Amino acid sequence: MLIRVKEPRRRTLQDVADAAGLSKAATSYALRGLRGSPETQSRVLRVASELGYTVDPVARALAGGRSSNVVIVGSLRDLWQQDLAVMLSRALAEQALSASIADVDASPAREEAVLAALNSRQVDAVVALPVDPSALYWADVPDDIRLVSIGDALAHRPDSPVVLFDNATGVGTGLRHLAELGHRTVGVLAPALPATPGRPAEMLATSLGAELGLVVTVTATPAAVGEAADATERLLRTAPRPTALLCLSDSIAFGAYAAARRVGLEVPLDLSVLGYDDSAMAPLVEPQLSTFAWDETAIVDAAVDALRTPLDELDAEPRRHVFRPDFMPRGSTASPA
Structure with a gap:
């Protein structure tokens, strides 16, 4: 008779916060040594150790700047996407992360080829401005590569953080x-x-x-x-x-x-x-x-923040940032002749 042993549930940040009597945000900051008194940080670390809590390894590596390879995948045919890719690269550099830009030229085939080559390039994370967000090949991106999408939700990676436009x-x-x-x-x-x-x-x-x-x-x-x-x-x-x-x-x-x-x-x-x-x-x-x-600075900040935040700190709502545009009337519209 085969006896199946149930795998223990992985402890989450919420478990640590509940045990420590703190909010998720305060617990996260304490774990990373960013805020809170030394006593609070020590107590939170002790509670996390007792519960067997481990931080998302991708986010920990990125946050610590030790694992620094991030690829920005998008089509540079579009002038606005060109500017956004440059802004993303600069923002990642400010976080001591090494960013490269992969131009897929509005081609799903090229997008698939770039994603397939991620493992050989030792990539830790991807910020995507997807050409085909409904494609099956997004599901093939390894789980240990953090994936953040801008502009479109990825149908086959529904848990990935996404920055959407209203x-x-x-x-x-x-x-x-x-x-x-x-x-x-x-x-x-x-x-x-x-x-x-x-x-x-x-x-x-x-x-x-x-x-x-x-x-x-x-x-x-x-x-x-x-x-x-x-x-x-x-x-x-x-x-x-x-x-x-x-x-x-x-x-x-x-x-x-x-x-x-x-x-x-x-x-x-x-x-x-x-x-x-x-x-x-x-x-x-x-x-x-x-x-x-569109507030490009806020869009870039939201994408980089989602990249660096452990997945168990991203609740359902924070995984989806939606930005609303401001109308800029100038001289190119008028009543019809």
């Missing part, structure tokens, strides 16, 4: 702005990526447009200026031509400017254009691009 606010504000100006036919240009629960902007555009009485046409395009210009030109040569465009990336919006010139349209007199991420180029083009600003 697309309902962004898309809704953009469409209402265009409707209030008098537009009724709107083209929505979206990055040619799969729609996921963490990336609902394309689906939102159709449903919210219908509520506002708009005829919305969603067109997929790569988030690169040249290819976006080609996709936008095809849209602008169809009938009925949209009188306004909501571009879910500033890089796409800059492509829309180029397409408008090709077909002899003037922005915003003949065509209103809205961007979506307030890249550094947005106020430099003519007319200045109306767009949405």
